[in-house]
Amino acid sequence: MRNSEIAQIFQDIADILEIKGENPFRVRAYHKIVRILETLPEEIEKVCQRGELRNIPGVGEGLAKKIEELLATGKLAYYEDLKKQVPSGLVELLAIPEIGPKTVSLLYKELGINNVRELEKAVKEHRLKDLPGMGPKTEENIRRGIELLKKKQGRMLLGRAYPLAQSIIERLGGLPEVDRISLAGSLRRMRETIGDIDILVASRKPRRVMQVFTELPGVTEILSIGETKSSIIMEENLQVDVRVVEPDSFGAALQYFTGSKPHNIKLREIANKRGLKINEYGVFEIKSGEKISGQTEEEVYATLDLSYIPPELREERGEIEAAQEGKLPHLVELRDIQGDLHVHSRWSDGSDSIRELAEAAGKRGYRYMAVCDHSQSLKVAGGLSVDERWKQIEEIRKINKELKNFRVLAGAEVDIHSDGSLDYEDELLKELDIVIAAIHSGFKQNREIMTGRVVRAMENRFVHIIAHPTGRLLHEREPYQVDVETLVREARRTGTFLELNAFPERLDLNDIHCRQAKEAGVMVALGTDAHHQGQMEMMPYGVATARRGWLEKKDILNTLSLKDLLKRLKG
DNA sequence: GCCGTTTTCGGCCCGACTGTTTTCAGTCG
The missing domain is CATH 3.20.20.140 (Metal-dependent hydrolases)
Incomplete structure (x- = not known):
């Protein structure tokens, strides 16, 4: 069995466990192994043959056994059992924006909805708004979510998104109200495809920035507009998010919004062990609540005794350990x-x-x-x-x-x-x-x-x-x-x-x-x-x-x- | 499900926003 096939099975398991309301940390463990498998530079089968499965951080006894079973038999009893418990269509509902595991579970239990088609029908008949915890706005958001999912045919190529983002940055960056501006998210990490464009702005007058942003040429829809965050849809169904922070927090916010998520989680774990807390406003001492750094990204990393990690490396693939040891590569330019x-x-x-x-x-x-x-x-x-x-x-x-x-x-x-x-x-x-x-x-x-x-x-x-x-x-x-x-x-x-x-x-x-x-x-x-x-x-x-x-x-x-x-x- | 020079059990990143509530759950990144 190839890595991608095994990853798909674990992804499925993670989704099913989420819908079942299982311990979120168990779900996280499955998400982690999916990511590991998708980026492992060799076949997991070889690692297994060398008896080194457990050496992979994130693989413990439970996952090692499951991987061994999959490699040996091509099947996993635990997975087969799970699939019997949850209809297969529920997993696809998770892909709809606005819908998470709790909503999927609710829709299934209350209305017997177990695929996108049935959900669409229920929305049309306005059967959602009377469910507990739901109302007309949620129903409308779900309707839009389904529409969005249908329109968005996956991720956009880096080569298409990057120039678009640059042109937005040029326009917004020219405003006198904008102190600093930068790409963030997967686009700043230069992933080969991106889901949406994230832009971070430092400004003391967010309202004006948001106004200009939502009135950019090419905007087809405004998803949300607020003081700190706005989202729009541009031509080609590309979603663009802009976030505005105070200039003092720009570095911490840039670090935070650049991700990746696993990279940030690991960073925060390290911070915790030192009695520190990282959020998008800065690095804080937990006891005193005192802010230690946050103006620049370099500061944030330095506070944790890490050398600066270039965005392209922030995928939790060993870059944090390398930064700890001062062994980061001097990347080509x-x-x-x-x-x-x-x-x-x-x-x-x-x-x-x-x-x-x-x-x-x-x-x-x-x-x-x-x-x-x-x-x-x-x-x-x-x-x-x-x-x-x-x-x-x-x-x-x-x-x-x-x-x-x-x-x-x-x-x-x-x-x-x-x-x-x-x-x-x-x-x-x-x-x-x-x-x-x-x-x-x-x-x-x-x-x-x-x-x-x-x-x-x-x-x-x-x-x-x-x-x-x-x-x-x-x-x-x-x-x-x-x-x-x-x-x-x-x-x-x-x-x-x-x-x-x-x-x-x-x-x-x-x-x-x-x-x-x-x-x-x-x-x-x-x-x-x-x-x-x-x-x-x-x-x-x-x-x-x-x-x-x-x-x-x-x-x-x-x-x-x-x-x-x-x-x-x-x- | 993983993991441990504070732990083999009890933790596990952090906050914004929204819509539904009247203090909070769900979703997102």
């Missing part, structure tokens, strides 16, 4: 990136000439850029025949003679055939400065074949990089069945680099994989996969994902100078 290692020109399916691309890259401060147009098999993307490729190499050589302080690397994104062979012969590959191998066909192969296919490509000594190694397209296509653990190991063995494709739909490798690569000593190659010059702007999303994967400058191939890069590519 955008300005460390010396060039883009994956762009397409109009020779294949891009829309700009190599010269235009080079000029744009130079303007970004880059020293080099790898033009990696598709290879001959990929006809839909205008893949280059062998002849065309030779001509392109010639053109690039010519362009390089004209350029100063900038180098266009002659590259190719070469298809890996179904059997692992490559789309060009070695005698052509060896003429290229940089060769990226990629899968664009046969997505349905099983795990073993797919993994072996990529490994075979790695074994070709002219292949430098594996492009978008899992092939996922967020919201569109699942990753193909490839064993990343093996890829990382084989990359190390063969001296191959793995790409972190910065395109927002891809972000592939993802953060967890990046960390795996780092730990195995495999360098990551950052490329935007730009198909026109504007798309080179996607690089920050790649850098952010690298940071989420704990990567430092030394872990990334294209932080090297041109000279060092060329040396690495040869060796």
Whole structure:
């Protein structure tokens, strides 16, 4: 059984236990194991085989036994039993905003409602408002909640949400009433997808800020408007929350609203042990109630003897322990990136000439850029025949003679055939400065074949990089069945680099994989996969994902100078 | 359900907001 399947079962258990009104801390224990499983860099089965389940913080005797049972039999008696007690449709009701476990339980007991369809019907017939603890407003809120759930088709891509948030910040930040303003929430942590945009403002005149905010162009609905918090819906059904605090609390509030929740919980536990309390207003001594810090985030962390933890790391994946020991990574920054290692020109399916691309890259401060147009098999993307490729190499050589302080690397994104062979012969590959191998066909192969296919490509000594190694397209296509653990190991063995494709739909490798690569000593190659010059702007999303994967400058191939890069590519 | 240089039992992060109440429960982040 795979980690994601086991995680799904524990998630289900957590939901059922909540509806049953079980001890919330038991529920929390299940939520925690779900998160652990979703981000574990190896299969839990291997951990189990090594007898190390109990070494995972959050896994005690009970969960260890349940995991063992699932791995051994594919089933869990406890879960099967729970499912009999609670109709399956109740869990889906939890997804509706405004509805939590208590309401689900009430609806079921009083009205026999056990799925969304029945709830909609009951709302229409106004059967909810007379239930104990409910009234017409709650009924209306639930109606809107169902509507919202239907409209909101999941989370928005980082690459879409980020510019939107920036434009809001620019508008609000320009107000004289705004002292400070910042992104918060998962967007500040640069998660690959986000549920809503959180913005934090420091101001002594919240009313004015809220007025401007709720009247922004593009606002389609105002969900709530208050002194400290307002929520709106913008076009594309994106929810935006703004919170306003006093300037003195800005740091504590920013820390608090940036999350993640598990990160904050852990931080507060540490604070408690020291007789301190953290909330969004500051760090307080519990006994005296005296405020110790809160103006800046740095202060908040320093009060707990922690070095400052960058937002991208705040996922409770060991960053707090690292901060305690002063062993946080020195994360890579955008300005460390010396060039883009994956762009397409109009020779294949891009829309700009190599010269235009080079000029744009130079303007970004880059020293080099790898033009990696598709290879001959990929006809839909205008893949280059062998002849065309030779001509392109010639053109690039010519362009390089004209350029100063900038180098266009002659590259190719070469298809890996179904059997692992490559789309060009070695005698052509060896003429290229940089060769990226990629899968664009046969997505349905099983795990073993797919993994072996990529490994075979790695074994070709002219292949430098594996492009978008899992092939996922967020919201569109699942990753193909490839064993990343093996890829990382084989990359190390063969001296191959793995790409972190910065395109927002891809972000592939993802953060967890990046960390795996780092730990195995495999360098990551950052490329935007730009198909026109504007798309080179996607690089920050790649850098952010690298940071989420704990990567430092030394872990990334294209932080090297041109000279060092060329040396690495040869060796 | 987990966990322990204050504990193997009794704790487990913290507050805002809303709508329903007349002091609080439920939900959310």
